[in-house]
Amino acid sequence: MVTGASFGAIAVSSGTPVWLVCAMSVLVFAGGSQFMVVGIVAGGGSPLAAVLAGLVLNARHLPFGLAIGDLLGTRLATRVLGSHLMVDESVAFALAQREPARARAAFWTCGAALFLTWNAGCLAGALVGQAIGDPGRFGIDAAFPAAMLALVLPALREPTTLRVAMAGAAIAVATSPFLPPGVPILLALGGLVLAGRVPAAVAR
Structure with missing residues (x-):
C-alpha cells in the first residue's frame, strides 16, 4: 500500500489527473510499468517510448503464465481475471507451494490482496499528492525504488x-x-x- 501511495503521489505531482492514476492502477495493475510510464512521460519522453518500455518490462509475464497456467482454471472468466492478478508476488507465493490446492489458494489470495491494497494506496497517494505538491519533500518518492532494491538484492548474489x-x-x-x-x-x-x-x- 505504501508503494501504491508513492506512485499516486508521484503521478499526480507529474501532472497526471487523479482519475487517470486510478484508472491506470485498476486496468494495468503493474507497479513497475506504471512508475516507468509516468517517469518517462514526465521527463519529456514520448508516450510511444513509455508504452514500449512498459511492454518490455512486463514481458516477464509470458513465462509466468506458462508456469502457473494450470492454477487459473479452465473457464475463460477465471483465466482472464487470474491473468490480471498475475504479478511477481502472487506467482512467487504460488510456486513456493508444493500442493496444487495450496498453490491455487496462495495465488488468488495474494493477487486479490495486492490488487486491493495497491489501488487503495494509489488513490490515497494521489489525493495526498494534490495537497503536498512535491512528494520528494516527504520522501514518498523513495518508497518504490527502495522496494525494488529490496526485491533485487537477493538475486544479485x-x-x-x-x-x-x-x-x-x-x-x-x-x-x-x-x-x-x-x-x-x-x-x-x-x-x-x-x-x-x-x-x-x-x-x-
Whole structure:
C-alpha cells in the first residue's frame, strides 16, 4: 500500500489527473510499468517510448503464465481475471507451494490482496499528492525504488545475475545524458547480451 501511495503521489505531482492514476492502477495493475510510464512521460519522453518500455518490462509475464497456467482454471472468466492478478508476488507465493490446492489458494489470495491494497494506496497517494505538491519533500518518492532494491538484492548474489544488472545499469547511465527518456531503459537490455546468457533469475 505504501508503494501504491508513492506512485499516486508521484503521478499526480507529474501532472497526471487523479482519475487517470486510478484508472491506470485498476486496468494495468503493474507497479513497475506504471512508475516507468509516468517517469518517462514526465521527463519529456514520448508516450510511444513509455508504452514500449512498459511492454518490455512486463514481458516477464509470458513465462509466468506458462508456469502457473494450470492454477487459473479452465473457464475463460477465471483465466482472464487470474491473468490480471498475475504479478511477481502472487506467482512467487504460488510456486513456493508444493500442493496444487495450496498453490491455487496462495495465488488468488495474494493477487486479490495486492490488487486491493495497491489501488487503495494509489488513490490515497494521489489525493495526498494534490495537497503536498512535491512528494520528494516527504520522501514518498523513495518508497518504490527502495522496494525494488529490496526485491533485487537477493538475486544479485548469483554472479551471472550481477553481471547482467551491472552491465544494464552501466548502459542506462552512460546513455541517459544523450538519449530521450525511456530509450536508455530499453537499451539497458543489452546487459543480457554482454553477460553472455539470460540468468536463471530472469528466465524464471
